[in-house]
Amino acid sequence: MSASAAGRTGRTAVADVDASAPVGTVVSADLDGAPVTVVRHEGGWVVVDDECTHAACPFGADGEVFDGHVLACNCHGSEFDLRTGEVLLGPAERALTVRPLVVVDGRLVVGDEGAAGRS
């Protein structure tokens, strides 16, 4: 999986992931050369940095989604709301930056409009 231009849309493709993959899918990818994690939650697809805000464990390797919208870090148990990035359970104290993805021509791309989680 690699970042690349999305052609005529002018948006950045994040990952070649089956857009119909089920809720709970967690995939490592890169965005503009930076490691990110692409996650499907009940409201759609989002991309977050591939490191927990607590101690930088990578979500791509160990992240887990439950209750349809909660991303858990398996290093120390922090939980984040994928709709907002809010910390639901520590030890993390800082929210995740959550960016919505949209499906364009069957590819997931960084959206430039809409609320977090919309697909």
Ligand code: FES
């Ligand atoms: S690194 Fe994620 S909870 Fe500590």
